[in-house]
Amino acid sequence: MAFSNTTLTRPAPAALSGALEALAARFGNHLITSQAVRDQHAHTTSWLPPQPPDAVVMAQTTADIQDVVRICAAHRVPVIPFGTGTSLEGQVNAPAGGISVDMREMNRIIAVHADDLDCVIEPGVTRKALNEHLRDQGLFFPIDPGADASLGGMASTRASGTNAVRYGTIRENILALKVVGANGEIITTGTRAKKSSAGYDLTHLFIGAEGTLGIIAEITLKLRGIPQSIAAGACSFATVKGACDATILAIQTGIPVARIELLNAAQVKACNAYSKLTLPETPLLLLEFHGTEADVAEQSRLFGEIASECGAGGFEWATRPEDRTRLWQARHDAYWAVKNLRPGAQGIATDVCVPISRLADCVVETEDDMNRSGLEGPIVGHVGDGNFHCSLLLDVDDPAEVARADAFLHRLVERAQAMGGTCTGEHGIGQGKQKYLEGELGPEAVQAMRTLKAAFDPHNILNPGKILPA
C-alpha cells in the first residue's frame, strides 16, 4: 500500500489533440509539451503522487489565460492554474490530464498606491519579489506561508502562515480580483475601496477555490507600513499547556503579537541537533512584536509578565536584528531540522486548526498518538490561531508504516474536527483532504459547494478533481 490519487476520465484523444492544435496555433513556443516540463508541473512539494498535465502554456497576459480557457472549454479539456508549485495537497496535479497554465511570467507589479496602502499585481508575483519591490516605499505585505509562493497560488489556497495572528490570512488582505471564468470572460470582483456592501462577495468566492471556479488574473492587495521597530522573544515552558495558556492570555489581553510560534519538545530537539543550539528541550514559544519602540517595549513587558504567570522558564527578548535572527533561527530551520532526522524520508505536513482553548489538548493527544503509532513527526504551530503542523516522516515504500501513518492522519483530523476545528487551516483541500470535507461541514455544505461548482463551471474544465469528492 502507498498513498494514491484518484484518476479521472481523460478527455477523448480527438478532443485533446484538437485543443493542442488550437493552442499551438495561438501560443507558438509558449505552449510546451516536453515530458520534462510536464513532469515539472506536477512535481510539487505535495506528498501525493504527481499527475502531469498534457501540456503547459506560459501565460504572459490576461488575454492568454482567456484564450487557454476558451480553447479548452471548446474541446472540454481541463485547465489547471500553476503558480510556483509549492502547494501541499496536490492542487496542481492533473488527474484528468489537460493544460497547465503557468503564471510565473505574469509577474508584473501593476501599481502601488502608497497612500491607500494597496497594490495591484499579476498572479505570478511571488511574496518575496513583492516585498523586495515594496521595501523602499516603507511598505510590506504581511502574509508569509514560508515558501516563496506566488500571490495567485496563495489566494487560491487561502494561505496564511506565521503573521496571521496579527494581520489575518490572505482572505483578509485581498481587496479585489480579476478572474477569468469558465466561459473565458473576465469577472471584476471589487474595487480599491477598503470595504463595500455592493452585492455578493465574489472576491471571497474565488479566494480558496483552488482555481476550480475561475482563474485569478489580477489581485488588489492590502499593504502595511513597515513597523518602526521589531522585537523578537523566546520562552521555554515545562508543558505545551503552559505555552498555550500564555498565548491565550496574551491574545485576550489584546497584545498585538505579530508572530507567536510553538515548537514542541521533539521539534526543539531536532533544531538543537541541526542548528547546533542548546535550547532546553521542552515546549518553546517564539514571538515577534511590531510597533514603535515604546509599543514593542510595552508588548514585550506585558508578555513577559504573562509568560511567567504561566510557568515560563524565562523570557528573552531582543530588538537588534542579529539577536532576532538568532532567536528565529530555530524556527526558520525547522523544516530542514526535521528532514535531517531521517534523510530520504517523505515528509507530510498536516495543518489542522482548532479553537485555541483546545490547542494544548490537541497537540498533546497527537504527540501521544504518534508515539503509540511508532511514528515520528515534530510539531510547530501558529499557536495564536490554533493551527499546527505535524511534520510526519515516513518511508513510503514500507506499506506497514504507510498504513499506520494513514490511520494516524485520519485520527488527527477527526480529533481536530471533534474539538470544533478544521482539517485544514491553510493548505487547502486539493486532492488530499476531500474525504474530510463532509465530516467537517455536513452534506448540505458539500452540496452547496457542488451547486457553486456546477453553476460556475458546468463542464467541469477548471482544475477538475480538486476540493469536491468525485
Place this chain on the structure above:
Amino acid sequence: MAFSNTTLTRPAPAALSGALEALAARFGNHLITSQAVRDQHAHTTSWLPPQPPDAVVMAQTTADIQDVVRICAAHRVPVIPFGTGTSLEGQVNAPAGGISVDMREMNRIIAVHADDLDCVIEPGVTRKALNEHLRDQGLFFPIDPGADASLGGMASTRASGTNAVRYGTIRENILALKVVGANGEIITTGTRAKKSSAGYDLTHLFIGAEGTLGIIAEITLKLRGIPQSIAAGACSFATVKGACDATILAIQTGIPVARIELLNAAQVKACNAYSKLTLPETPLLLLEFHGTEADVAEQSRLFGEIASECGAGGFEWATRPEDRTRLWQARHDAYWAVKNLRPGAQGIATDVCVPISRLADCVVETEDDMNRSGLEGPIVGHVGDGNFHCSLLLDVDDPAEVARADAFLHRLVERAQAMGGTCTGEHGIGQGKQKYLEGELGPEAVQAMRTLKAAFDPHNILNPGKILPA
C-alpha cells in the same frame, strides 16, 4: 416626481392563500396578518416607500425558519427576513408581497467561549444586548453601525461603522453561519477554528447577501477583550484635506486608531446648534484609541505630532470617561443635529467609500455639488476607511427638489466609482442602489451574481427584488 420602488409580480392569490393556510396551521398566533404589524415590517429607516408583506411569522427556532421557507417554497411565495428594520436601502420591503420572518424573538446567546474569543448567537440578538451580556466577562463585539441592529441584519448587509478602521467590518468578524437554504435545509458554513482553507467560502457567500441566497439562523462571532484603557481626542483642521492627510499618515504609521471620524464644517455647525457646543466650525476629526494606558498615551502622542504637521488647530485628548463622552457627544448627536436643521424633512443617508487618497477630493467635490444644487446635507465620515455619509435633507413632496436630489445622488455615486470606490461602503444595495451595481463591477460580475442567485434560489423566493436589477 417622488422616489419610487419597483413592484414585482405577486404570487397568484390561490398560492398565497394556500401558503397562509399552511402557515396558520403550523404557527398559530405566531403568524400575524394584521395591517398594523404588516406595515410595521415595511416601515423602516429607509428613504424608500414601504412595501408591506402579506403576513409576518415570529420565528422562535431554526426549525420555524425552515418550515416558513418550506411552506413558502411549496407555494412559490416570497420570504423576507426581518431583524430590527434599521436597514436603509429597502432591504425588508416586500415588492412582491410574501411572508416577513421576524427574528426578534430568536435572540438567545447560545454560547460564549471566553478563551477562544468567540460566541454563538441567534440572529435576532442585537448589538447592544450582546455587549451587555459580554461586559462582565471583559469581552466585547466591536462592530458598531450606530443603530442597535440585529446581528443577523448586520451580517446580511455586511455592516460596519465607526470601529471598522481597527477591527474590520462584520465580514472579518464572523467565523461561521448556519443558514436555511431555499429548500429549507440547514447549511453549516464553517467551524470555530479561527481560519480554514476547507473548500469554498460559504460564510462570505451569505454575508452581505441580504437574505437573497439563504436565511441566517445562527452566527459564530469573533470577540475582543475590552481594552484596559480608552482615550478619545478631537482635532480641528482648516480644510478637509488637512484632516484626510492626518488620517492617511496615522494609518501609514501603523497607529492602531480604534475610531477616526470626520465631521465637515456643516456638520460641526449643526452639532454646535443642536448640542450647544462652541466647536470651531471647520472640519473636525474625532478619535478613539484602545490599549493599555501606555499604548494609548503613545498613540495619542504620535497622532498629536501628525495632526500638527497637517495643520491641525490643536489636539485635545482625554482618558476619563466624562471627557470622552463630551468629546464624542457631537458625533453621537450628529443624526439629531441634522434632523434639527429642517424638522419634517426626509433624510437620505448616502454611504460611498473611496480609496483614502481620494477622500478629500470626493468630500470637497460633493460639498460643492451640494451647494450648486441648492441641497443641504452635512457630512460625517468613517475617514479611516474612506467611507462617508452625506445626510441629505429634502422635502419629498417637492418634485423639483427630489429631481435635484436624485441627480445629485447619481453624481455622487459616479464620482466615487470614478475614483476607484464603491456606491455602498456599509448600507448594501437593497432596492435603492441596484442601478449602480453594473457601473461599479461590470456586466460580467452582475452576471456572476445572477448565476449565484439562480443556483441557490431557483424559484426566486428568498427576498426577491433585492440586490439584482429585475
